[in-house]
Each structure stands twice: as C-alpha cells, then as structure tokens.
Amino acid sequence: MLVQAIEQQTPRLRLVSADEFEKMARLGIFGHEERLELVDGAIIEMSPQGPLHAALVRLVTKILTAAFAQFEVFTDRPVSLEERSQPSPDVCVVRGELKDYLERHPRPEDLLLVVEVADSSLGFDLGAKAAAYARAGVPTYWVLDVQGRTLHVHEEARSDGTWQSIRVLSGLDNTGLPHITVNDLTMP
Template sequence: MTRYPFSLEDFHRLAEAGILPEDARVELVEGEIVTMSPIGKKHAYVLNTLVDLLSPLRGRAVLSVQNPLVLGPATEVYPDLALLRPPRTRYRDRLPEGGDVLLLVEVAETSLDYDLNVKTPLYAKAGVPEVWVVDLV
C-alpha cells in the first residue's frame, strides 16, 4: 500500500477546496489524515463541565475548545480543551502551537489508547507542559 504524506499546507488546501468538508472530524497526524471519534453524550457533558470549571481562568489563560493546535509541519490536531497563553490577540493571525499551551485536556470515551499512545507523545514532543486525559470508562 502506498501512502501519500500531507503537509500542514496541503491539509489546509484540502479544506479550503472543499475536499475535506468543513464539518469533517479529521486531524493531520504526522502527515496522515486521521478520522476522529464521534462525540457522544457523555463526552459532551464532561467537556462542558470542564469548560465550566476552568472558565474562571479566563483573562489569565485563553480557553480553547476543540480548536486546531499545530504540533509541527505535518501535524494539526483538535484537542478537546486547551488553556493557551494570553493574550487572545496573539492567535488572530496564526494557529496556536505546542509552546502556546499551558494545559491540554483530552476526553476519552473510545479513544483512550490513541490519546495516550499517539497524541500524548506528540504533545510532549511539541513542548506541551501538561496533558490530562479524562478516561470516561
């Protein structure tokens, strides 16, 4: 089987051209486009609870929910929640990167193995200082 690696620029072009629909649940992981698990009721409830709990930090951190995070030239993921270095305006013209993250949270209902063994090492490599994985099982 032949694989064709994608760069971050390729990934964005695919989305801009409509090849990847705007609502597609995909990430770019080390040059490969990977389908993300659907969000279930329990996942959504826990994520909303985390947002409520962490929202008092607004002003001291930028609360980013399921938004893109660049981890390298061929990796863009969508963590469930990230607390980013302020001010918010620093992300007006660029996407946040690993070094911008203060805390990152993944909520895992069916994705625990993937979150722990694929994504967490990518976060560490990109300089994310703190990662929490909430195991819903």
C-alpha cells in the same frame, strides 16, 4: 514448474503536512461536517461526540476557565505542533488573548495545558497523540478517561515523544490545580 519468490512490500503512505492539510480544507476537499485532525502526517477522522463526551468537555472547559482566568481556554480548536501534526484537542489553555489567535493556531510555546476527553479514543489519545504532544514540548497533557473515570496526567515532555512523568489519578485525587479533583471533572 517455475516458482518465483514474490517480494512482499508494505504500501507506502502519502503523509501530508499541516500546510497541505489546511489547503485541502480551504479548497473544500473535506466535507463541512467532517471532524478531522492531522497527527504525524495522517489525516484522522475523529469520532462523533456523544452526549456524555460533550457534557464533560463543557464541564472541563468551565472548570479550566475559572482556574486559568488570566489565560484563554479553547474548545475543539486546532493547535499547530510539528510540520505534520495539527490535532484538535477537546480543550486547551493558551497564553495570550483571543486576538493573538485570529490569524494563526496556537503553537507549543503558547500551550499551558492540553486536555483530551477520551470515550472511544483512549488508546489513540494515550499513544500517538501523547507522543506528538511530547515531541512538540507541550508542558502538560491530560487525558480524561470517561469509562474508567480516571485522569492521566502527562508532564515533563521529552523530545523523543515520551513523558518524564505520567500519573493516573481517580476519585478525590488532586489534579495539580488547587481545589480540583478528578471527581470534579467526571460528574457524578
């Protein structure tokens, strides 16, 4: 009896660039109702927004719009990070004016703050997304944990995809913005 060793190989993924991702979208390869984003070359299907998630995104947007009156605050808009990453954060605060973003997405140097509201996506938002934002040099990244009613504040990005400072705040803890606590962001 002849026994052959079968070599196990992990299948290789075909990763796409942000340019390829945008071209596929323009060509109609994705459905209009699909909520997709590109992280590290992988096309990620985003979870549908439930009522609480949508309400918290709106609340955070209102609070940040008031706190950053001299900047633009975008909701669910793609940002161009690296060649293979174009996530769509729930909320982001950017330098400049709306007219600056008519022909391009915000880039890392435009971003002041990126916020993800995490209901079912906490692990991904604290893992792969946090690393992508850090590698791109985003200065501040917040993850609002809906279930835990906590705010993960990432600051001082490192090029290796880690953060110098990560704080987990809750309740009356101040977010680092004047007069804004975690409770203000999570609703009663």
